[in-house]
Amino acid sequence: MLEIYFESYGCSASHNSTEIMKGLVKQAGLNITSNLDFADLIVINSCIVKQPTHEKIRRRVQDLLDKKKKVILAGCMPKFIDKSLKNKIGISLFLIGVNHSRNIVSLIREIVNDSYSLGKYLDNKNEIKLNLPKIPRDKFIGITQISEGCLGNCSYCIVKLAKGKLFSYPEQQIIKSIKNDIGSGCKEIWLTSQDNANYGNEQGKYLLPDLLKEITNIKGNFFVRIGMMNPDNLLKILPELIEIYRDKKIFKFLHVPIQSGSDKILKAMKRHYTKKQVLKIINEFRKQIPGITISTDIIVGFPTETEKDFQETMDLIKEIRPEILNISKFHPRPNTYAEKMKQISSTIKIERAKKLSELHLSICNEIQKHWINKDVRVIVDKKNSLYPGTYLARDENYKLFVVLSKEKILGKILNVRVKKIMPHYLIGEVV
Numbered sequence: 260m261l262e263i264y265f266e267s268y269g270c271s272a273s274h275n276s277t278e279i280m281k282g283l284v285k286q287a288g289l290n291i292t293s294n295l296d297f298a299d300l301i302v303i304n305s306c307i308v309k310q311p312t313h314e315k316i317r318r319r320v321q322d323l324l325d326k327k328k329k330v331i332l333a334g335c336m337p338k339f340i341d342k343s344l345k346n347k348i349g350i351s352l353f354l355i356g357v358n359h360s361r362n363i364v365s366l367i368r369e370i371v372n373d374s375y376s377l378g379k380y381l382d383n384k385n386e387i388k389l390n391l392p393k394i395p396r397d398k399f400i401g402i403t404q405i406s407e408g409c410l411g412n413c414s415y416c417i418v419k420l421a422k423g424k425l426f427s428y429p430e431q432q433i434i435k436s437i438k439n440d441i442g443s444g445c446k447e448i449w450l451t452s453q454d455n456a457n458y459g460n461e462q463g464k465y466l467l468p469d470l471l472k473e474i475t476n477i478k479g480n481f482f483v484r485i486g487m488m489n490p491d492n493l494l495k496i497l498p499e500l501i502e503i504y505r506d507k508k509i510f511k512f513l514h515v516p517i518q519s520g521s522d523k524i525l526k527a528m529k530r531h532y533t534k535k536q537v538l539k540i541i542n543e544f545r546k547q548i549p550g551i552t553i554s555t556d557i558i559v560g561f562p563t564e565t566e567k568d569f570q571e572t573m574d575l576i577k578e579i580r581p582e583i584l585n586i587s588k589f590h591p592r593p594n595t596y597a598e599k600m601k602q603i604s605s606t607i608k609i610e611r612a613k614k615l616s617e618l619h620l621s622i623c624n625e626i627q628k629h630w631i632n633k634d635v636r637v638i639v640d641k642k643n644s645l646y647p648g649t650y651l652a653r654d655e656n657y658k659l660f661v662v663l664s665k666e667k668i669l670g671k672i673l674n675v676r677v678k679k680i681m682p683h684y685l686i687g688e689v690v
Contacts, residue, residue, distance in 0.1 A: 269306025282392030401440030520575030
């Protein structure tokens with residue numbers, strides 16, 4: 260029997276696509292192996308958002324090819340294949356784009372029958388990644404993609420070139436998929452896309468609030484994590500969204516990628532909002548949803564970013580005090596406008612990233628110290644692979660807990676007492 264090995268990189272949408280490809284492969288009667296040495300085919304589901312990740316995957320693929328392995332490169336990277344890999348395409352390297360996850364079995368059959376057609380699985384078609392067989396990465400977490408692509412034109416972003424224009428999935432198919440996950444025992448539903456707030460906007464409509472109302476009406480004991488939402492689109496639905504966040508089934512977790520605290524840099528990035536608008540979003544949510552966890556992303560060292568621009572970013576982070584901060588050092592991506600701009604030195608990028616990291620660490624330490632000895636109700640969603648005998652859990656605000664327990668508590672909702680604080684998580688015991 261053919262043995263298939265999978266590796267997945269990138270966002271939750273990418274991991275969900277891997278879950279689906281695994282499910283389709285299993286349904287076709289093929290075997291999925293966790294041992295790379297036994298694999299007849301290796302599927303690498305790739306990510307190209309950041310240049311370091313792109314390069315890491317390229318080296319991984321090159322290493323596997325040097326070991327005479329046959330590799331299927333899936334996801335966003337096939338449209339931006341490195342020159343060093345091109346002479347292997349159709350021989351030991353096979354490509355399947357982000358809009359062709361459902362075709363993984365057809366591709367495998369073509370490889371086995373030596374009938375692979377270059378470019379057949381690379382076009383930007385509308386593919387609905389719902390209600391398909393899947394093998395979940397986590398038993399109690401159901402990832403649901405609600406759309407593919409975007410309508411933005413950010414000057415630094417390569418993802419739209421890989422995924423194409425926005426295509427929102429039909430509401431009823433999303434609801435059916437979520438019901439299936441809940442029926443399979445999922446306690447958390449993660450809604451994911453490039454920008455959840457943009458759902459339905461290819462038709463000129465902002466339909467996320469309507470979708471969320473339908474989801475919260477589903478019967479069952481589950482929680483919904485709403486993934487990333489860009490500020491410009493979130494502003495269009497701000498009052499409706501805040502009202503929906505009051506529902507007990509919604510995690511009080513808001514991921515708003517700001518990218519910079521400088522209006523000048525935001526304009527150069529072609530991000531269609533201002534610092535003032537970002538503050539309006541954060542302040543309104545904090546006022547109406549006390550205790551909400553704020554997550555954001557910042558790019559340091561974008562072309563033309565001066566010390567003054569960077570200080571404005573530092574000042575904004577000091578003001579909004581996000582619990583989660585994803586910091587990226589800018590790397591120019593191919594075929595983007597920002598690639599043609601004058602670049603800032605790596606030394607400056609490293610220094611700025613370090614300063615921002617230190618600032619955020621101090622903010623986190625200040626936030627966490629108030630949690631010691633508190634009792635909190637959490638849902639236990641994962642085993643902690645790093646430390647046996649511990650579990651990972653989330654409270655209603657999606658705050659991360661490491662729970663010590665000798666009992667089997669996976670999937671349970673219970674009370675824990677915080678015994679120790681760390682900058683990015685809390686350590687607790689079952690009460």
